[in-house]
Amino acid sequence: MPILKEVRAPYTINAKSDVVEHEAIIVRRDGESVVVVPIPADQIAETVLTTAEGEMIGALLPPGEYVAYRAWKETTATPSPPVPLDPEFEKQWQAFQRLKPELLKKYKGQWVAIVNEEVVEVGPDFATVAERTDRFGNVAKCIGEVLEKPRVYHLPSPKVIRRL
Amino acid sequence: MKIDYDQSIDPPAPFISITIAHPLISTSEVQVAAKIDSGADITALPVNVVQQLNLQTNHFLEVAGYDNQIVSLPVYDVRLTVVHIRVRLKAIAISENHAILGRDVLNLLRLMLDGPTLTLEILE
Numbered sequence: 001m002p003i004l005k006e007v008r009a010p011y012t013i014n015a016k017s018d019v020v021e022h023e024a025i026i027v028r029r030d031g032e033s034v035v036v037v038p039i040p041a042d043q044i045a046e047t048v049l050t051t052a053e054g055e056m057i058g059a060l061l062p063p064g065e066y067v068a069y070r071a072w073k074e075t076t077a078t079p080s081p082p083v084p085l086d087p088e089f090e091k092q093w094q095a096f097q098r099l100k101p102e103l104l105k106k107y108k109g110q111w112v113a114i115v116n117e118e119v120v121e122v123g124p125d126f127a128t129v130a131e132r133t134d135r136f137g138n139v140a141k142c143i144g145e146v147l148e149k150p151r152v153y154h155l156p157s158p159k160v161i162r163r164l
Numbered sequence: 165m166k167i168d169y170d171q172s173i174d175p176p177a178p179f180i181s182i183t184i185a186h187p188l189i190s191t192s193e194v195q196v197a198a199k200i201d202s203g204a205d206i207t208a209l210p211v212n213v214v215q216q217l218n219l220q221t222n223h224f225l226e227v228a229g230y231d232n233q234i235v236s237l238p239v240y241d242v243r244l245t246v247v248h249i250r251v252r253l254k255a256i257a258i259s260e261n262h263a264i265l266g267r268d269v270l271n272l273l274r275l276m277l278d279g280p281t282l283t284l285e286i287l288e
Contacts (some may be wrong), residue, residue: 083218086221126254127251130241130254134188140222142223143254151225151226152226155206155208156204156229156230157204157264
C-alpha cells in the first residue's frame with residue numbers, strides 16, 4: 001500500500017485519486033499505526049470517525065464540513081474568561097441568582113446592580129445602571145437584566161477560511 | 165469622513181477606529197480597529213484589550229454564533245468612543261485582533277457603506 005505522505009501538519013489529499021478511491025487510509029500517530037479507515041468512493045463525502053481501541057482520536061471530514069468547522073472555531077468566542085474571575089464578583093453573581101425569584105416579582109424586564117450581595121440600583125438599561133453604580137468605585141458588582149430566561153445575543157457572522 | 169475598507173481581507177470589509185476605556189479609570193484606554201457588523205447584536209472586544217484594561221466581569225451573557233450554538237460568556241463594562249460618540253456599554257471578548265462593532269453601537273451612527281468604491285462614509 002503506498003504512503004501518501006508523512007506529515008506533522010495538516011495535509012490535503014486528492015479525494016479523486018486512485019489511492020483514496022480504491023485503497024484504505026492508514027492513520028499513524030508518532031510512528032505507530034493506530035487505525036485503518038476504509039473509505040469507499042461512495043462514502044468519501046461522509047464524515048468518518050477514526051478510533052483506536054474504542055477511543056475516538058480524530059475524524060476525517062469532507063472539505064465543506066472542515067471549512068465550516070474551522071470558521072466556527074475562529075468565530076466562537078472562548079468560553080473561558082480572559083481575565084480570571086474575581087471571587088468577589090462570583091459572590092455578587094450568586095446573589096443575583098439567589099435573589100432572582102424576588103427580582104422577577106419586583107423588577108422584571110429592568111436591569112439591576114448587585115454590590116455587597118444587595119440590590120443597589122435598578123434602571124431601564126445597562127448604561128443607566130452602570131453609571132449609577134460608579135459611586136461605589138471599582139468594586140466587584142453584578143449588573144444584569146431581570147428576565148425569566150436569559151436573553152440570547154446573536155453574533156452570527158462566520159469567517160470564511162480560504163485555505164485548508 | 166470617508167474610510168477605505170480593509171482590503172487585506174477577502175472580501176474587503178469596513179473597519180473603523182474605536183477607543184475602549186475602563187469605566188472608572190479614565191487614563192486607561194486602548195485604540196483598536198473594529199469591524200462594522202450589522203448582524204451582531206452586541207459589541208465584542210479583542211481578548212487582549214480586556215486584559216490590557218484589566219476589565220472585570222460583571223455578568224454573563226448567552227451568545228449564539230451562526231450555528232445557533234449558545235455559549236455563556238463573561239461580559240465587561242466599558243466606555244467606548246467612536247467618531248464623536250461616547251457610550252457606556254457591555255461587551256464580550258473574542259479571540260481576534262480586532263473588535264466587532266454590533267448594532268448596540270451602530271444604531272447610534274449614520275454610516276454609508278459604498279461597496280463599489282470600497283469606502284465607509286460616516287455621515288453627520
